[in-house]
Amino acid sequence: MKSLKIAGVPEHFNLPWQLAIENKNFEEVGIDLEWTAIPEGTGKLCQMLRDGSTDIAVILTEGIIKDIVNGNNSKLVQIYVESPLIWGIHVAANSKYKTLADLENTKVAISRFGSGSELMAYVNADNQGWDKKSLTFEVVNTIDGAVTALTNGTADYFMWEHFMTKPLVDKGIFRRVADCPTPWPSFVIAVREEILQENPEEIKKLLEVINKQTQSFKSIPNIDVVLANQFNQKIEDIQQWLKLTQWSQSPFNEAQLETIQNQLLELNIIDKKAPFINLVIAL
Known part of the structure; x- marks a missing residue:
């Protein structure tokens, strides 16, 4: 059993991870996945990837791209939520x-x-x-x-x-x-390079598990009620959010990332662009 640490914000977007952990879906493929909720958000998650206190982060696209451009030794392995935040x-x-x-x-x-x-x-x-x-x-x-x-x-x-x-x-x-x-997909999955080098097969399996979960997430019986109760939301708000939210099971392509980096550069969020190979790894 390979132990891996993952962190993300305590929001409705990340309930698929919680359910997959509770259902022991990761354990079934040999992964002991420890989830940590980070209410402080993206800046804290970037710091955790840098200092090794998490192996994986479910993180805002703009924040992690900026931090990788600025030296964070992590790579984007996949888009997690395709729809804008x-x-x-x-x-x-x-x-x-x-x-x-x-x-x-x-x-x-x-x-x-x-x-x-x-x-x-x-x-x-x-x-x-x-x-x-x-x-x-x-x-x-x-x-x-x-x-x-x-x-x-x-x-x-x-x-x-x-x-x-x-x-x-x-x-x-x-x-x-x-x-x-956001003018780009909202959330991505980022992994520390050291973890990617040592455990590429485990990361592939992890992505397979979460992708299966997000593909069927909206069809879980009464998922709107579960979300509303867990996140202190009105049922009609959750139903509207579910309509607007589209999870992804796809990696980044070069043209897509080029567009996002151009937008970030124009906004002065980044001061230079990184080559695709520095940002993304294909598994």
Whole structure:
């Protein structure tokens, strides 16, 4: 039995991993997979890949590409979620800011630098024609930290996944002023190079297991009820999210990654492009 460590955000996208672990699907192919939930998100996951505290990460596309370009010794083995991530743009419920335009030149709450919440602030600023260089940030670590920062006024808005943040909108803690979808597939699976070199067959088997799980995930009886209960969501919101979400069982192709890197370069999220072979490994 090969032991492997995997980490990802504690969100509905990752329930397929939880179910496959609970059903012992990985054990059936000789893998003891240990899942760690990371509420801090992409910046923390990049750090964990770098320091070896995880072997594998289910991680936002833009964040891990930026970190590999900047020296993270990991490779992308597959797209995990093909559909865009819908980032809600949130203010405190009693905020004086009413529209997206009002948020120009205000302070953004982010989980940490290098996180999706930072990088998508640049995407949003570019979409709105704002000066990206004028963006200022308040590091809040988690969604709870964002609640504190927006309530206290130490930050003005916070970008986080639309549906996971909706309970805070429903409770009157946040108010959502707009959405900002990613212009690329939302999640990828990244593996440390050392693990890939030592265990290529195990990683192949792991991908086969999770791909089988994601292919049939939407057809699991009452999966909408399971998701709603587990993630404190309204059933109608989960049903809408399931309609919008498309998992992938495919690796990156060169043209696709070239397009994403061009977008990241244009947004100044990366300052250079990496060769395809430096970013992706075919298994």
